[in-house]
Amino acid sequence: MSCKDVDVYYGKFRAVTGVNLEFGRNEITALIGPSGCGKSTLLRSLNRMNDLVDGARVDGDVLFMGEDIYRKGVDPIEVRRRIGMVFQKPNPFPKSIYDNIAYGPRVTGMKVDSMDDLVEEALTKAVLWDEVKDKLKQSAFGLSGGQQQRLCIARTIAVKPDVILMDEPCSALDPIATMRIEDLMQELRQDYTIVIVTHNMQQAARVADRTAFFTALADKGTGDRTGVLVEFGRTTQIFEDPRDQRTEDYISGRFG
Numbered sequence: 001m002s003c004k005d006v007d008v009y010y011g012k013f014r015a016v017t018g019v020n021l022e023f024g025r026n027e028i029t030a031l032i033g034p035s036g037c038g039k040s041t042l043l044r045s046l047n048r049m050n051d052l053v054d055g056a057r058v059d060g061d062v063l064f065m066g067e068d069i070y071r072k073g074v075d076p077i078e079v080r081r082r083i084g085m086v087f088q089k090p091n092p093f094p095k096s097i098y099d100n101i102a103y104g105p106r107v108t109g110m111k112v113d114s115m116d117d118l119v120e121e122a123l124t125k126a127v128l129w130d131e132v133k134d135k136l137k138q139s140a141f142g143l144s145g146g147q148q149q150r151l152c153i154a155r156t157i158a159v160k161p162d163v164i165l166m167d168e169p170c171s172a173l174d175p176i177a178t179m180r181i182e183d184l185m186q187e188l189r190q191d192y193t194i195v196i197v198t199h200n201m202q203q204a205a206r207v208a209d210r211t212a213f214f215t216a217l218a219d220k221g222t223g224d225r226t227g228v229l230v231e232f233g234r235t236t237q238i239f240e241d242p243r244d245q246r247t248e249d250y251i252s253g254r255f256g
């Protein structure tokens with residue numbers, strides 16, 4: 001998956017501009033940068049989630065399997081099935097654990113031989129099965145925050161995506177639950193391409209193969225702050241040998 005000259009607008013306001021990025025298959029890419037530099041905005045443009053935001057518009061191309069996901073005739077629902085998203089706050093449906101997983105395959109009309117097997121497979125991949133296998137019919141709200149987030153990851157996996165987008169998936173979790181999600185991400189990258197927005201630089205350094213650092217530049221006339229990609233590379237290079245002074249200032253805590 002890649003972005004070519006991507007700009008994202010909210011009405012007349014250009015939130016992000018000129019982004020060119022290649023997301024490596026079966027790699028984890030972290031998007032980092034100070035608040036308001038457009039990380040979440042860019043992430044949402046990668047699976048047409050911004051379509052659901054009034055006034056949002058994407059210019060440029062977001063290529064997935066060589067095809068622009070914004071091309072006329074592309075079904076955004078299918079895009080979001082193949083490029084799933086996990087949000088900051090765990091958001092299980094007010095349903096049983098089982099039905100949270102079965103919901104996506106049902107509504108997308110997936111051909112499923114055994115829903116029980118699919119639910120077990122998704123929960124196993126999300127490393128939650130052992131904790132919930134005896135209470136599948138109980139409400140998802142009875143789970144801890146960390147378990148709920150793994151349930152949301154299982155729910156994303158259940159519709160068999162190729163890519164998983166994660167928008168600060170650990171920011172509402174305690175350190176132990178965070179560690180479990182990070183471990184889980186390492187497992188998942190064997191099967192999926194992952195893009196994660198994180199505020200936590202240590203987390204980016206721990207989990208990501210590649211890191212993209214963004215900052216916001218203020219327009220001299222209007223004062224509008226627009227996000228730009230400053231530097232993109234292997235995570236070790238970004239953290240140990242940044243090429244741009246702004247990256248160095250940010251990762252060393254001098255700015256942002």
Ligand SMILES: Nc1ncnc2c1ncn2[C@@H]1O[C@H](COP(=O)(O)OP(=O)(O)OP(=O)(O)O)[C@@H](O)[C@H]1O
Pocket residue numbers: 010015033034035036037038039040041042053199225227
């Ligand atoms: N739905 C929206 N409507 C209008 N403007 C928005 C909307 N969402 C975000 N913005 C604006 O777009 C810019 C980028 O926001 P975004 O949330 O993408 O940044 P971010 O880097 O993810 O920030 P944070 O790290 O604080 O979450 C900000 O100026 C924000 O106010």
